[in-house]
Amino acid sequence: MVTAGRAIRWTRRLLGTLGVGWVKRSAAPPTARKKWWDRAALVPPYFPRFRPGLKVFDLRRPGGRRRFHLRTNTDGAAVLMVDATDAIHLNPTAALLARLALEKAPVDRAAAVLRGRFRGVGAAKARSAADHVYALIERLTDLTASCPTCGLAEVIVKWSPPFSVPVSAPYKADLALSYGCNNNCPHCYSKDRASSSLAPRPSPLSPSQWREVLRRLAAIGVPHMIFTGGEPTLFDGLPELVRHSTELGLVSGLNTNGRRLSDPAYVELLRAAGLDHVQITLQSYDPAVHDAMSGAAAFDETVRGLKNSLVAGLHAITNTTLTRRNVGQAGQLVEFLHGLGITTFAMNGMIFAGGGRTSGDEISAEALAPVLADVRDRAAELKMRFLWYTPTEYCRLSPVELELGPRRCNAGEYSICIEPNGDVIPCQSYYVPAGNILRDRWRDIWESELFRGFRRRTADPRGAGLPEQCWNCPDLPLCGGGCPLEREHNNQITQSV
Ligand code: SF4
Ligand code: SF4
Secondary structure: OOOHHHHHHHHHHHHHHOOOOOOOHHHOOHHHOOOHHHHHHHOOOOOOOOOOEEEEEEEEEOOEEEEEEEEEOOOOOEEEEEOOOEEEEEOHHHHHHHHHHHOOOOHHHHHHHHHHHOOOOOHHHHHHHHHHHHHHHHHHOOOOOOOOOOOOOOOOOOOOOOOOOOOOOOOEEEEEOOOOOOOOOOOOOOHHHHOOOOOOOOOOOOHHHHHHHHHHHHHHOOOEEEEEOOOHHHOOOHHHHHHHHHHOOOEEEEEEOOHHHHOHHHHHHHHHHOOOEEEEEOOOOOHHHHHHHHOOOOHHHHHHHHHHHHHOOOEEEEEEEOOOOOHHHHHHHHHHHHHHOOOEEEEEOOOOOOHHHHOOOOOOHHHHHHHHHHHHHHHHHOOOEEEEOOOOOOOOOOOOOOOOOOOOOOEOOOEEEEOOOOEEEOEOOEOOOOOEOOOOOHHHHHOOHHHHHHHOOOOOOOOOOOOHHHHOOOOHHHHOOOOHHHHHHHHHHHHHO
């Protein structure tokens, strides 16, 4: 009887006798293998077909690192994400050239590939287009620039207004590993969610199920994972999940109260697993105010966690919810953060979910405006970066007029949240699931009426449930009508009066 092994050996001998080489692909010297763009340039017309999905480019140079995620759509257009924070939309031609540039193909080869791919393109035009996109990539890979996408006006041909280009998948997923927490903030948006009667069913996902969630999100093309909660550091498998996210080429961040980071060994574990950045909630420079707003004696551990994160080399920022309890100290907090060595900090207003609906600590948008102007000016004096997170109604508080940049709700569009049981909700505070990431098809979740409603705010404000004053408002594209949770909260108050 001829076994499979003997058959293979005979075949090899026969091929050897005939003078046909039996060379394993991997045994060929690397220099002998042509790159795909060389083949493309030799055999025009050549049509590279890239599979839709996420391709990761991790550029390391002395003095820094920059990560690119090129997410290609079925039509060949793509989104290029820089360090998972800035997104540049590319048409199919620019997407092809950007990929060639990131794969380090010579620019003349790129021009040749372009001519093979798009018939009728002249040599000069192809070379000019290639030069243009290569200049863009070169600018983005400049590690000496503090902001990779600032000052791109010279190299980008056409600007689209913010929030105007439809996306095929979110840029970021918040992974709420657990709603448990070692703090007890009265204004916490997930407060109700943490109580056992309202906790999502069925039971929380295991670490191996969360790894599967990460794989699914990577396959969908989501490049940026934020581990959050509740308090994500209470989830035992967190370092393992960060490592898996890193192995998949994703960028990992952590939103935490910082208390567990007071242990330097734990911070090192997370850093070694590939954690990229951490956002620590700090409510005040005053221990009594911070502890009162946190519902726990947390200040010392939180500040130590912040210092340990900086020492470990993590990109560490703080976030502060402005309420009646701390708003009078916002300016001093900026100086305190500067003294700690923080260069970027964030603030937000009340989120009207969970405890945020009942604490009574919120400040009106109108009253926040002078506070934000003061914080902005102090940050500028100290050369710090101030991020304002809350999407307000621009007719009450315009972040654009305050020179804080456009802020619009990005739920169900640029961002989604996965709950502890795998349910997919539009954002971390909007507790209505559109399906379950492990049980349901992604397409059904993404195209659900709930998510489509969030995405069609501008095109169909009436259908999306915005009030009549928004329907023809010129600010609608940037404002989006503010946070729907605040609107629902205010409507409920009006109805009950
Ligand atoms: S879109 Fe609506 S909420 Fe926004 S500024 Fe216009 S009227 Fe105000
Ligand atoms: S619904 Fe939108 S604006 Fe409101 S908390 Fe969620 S993401 Fe923010």
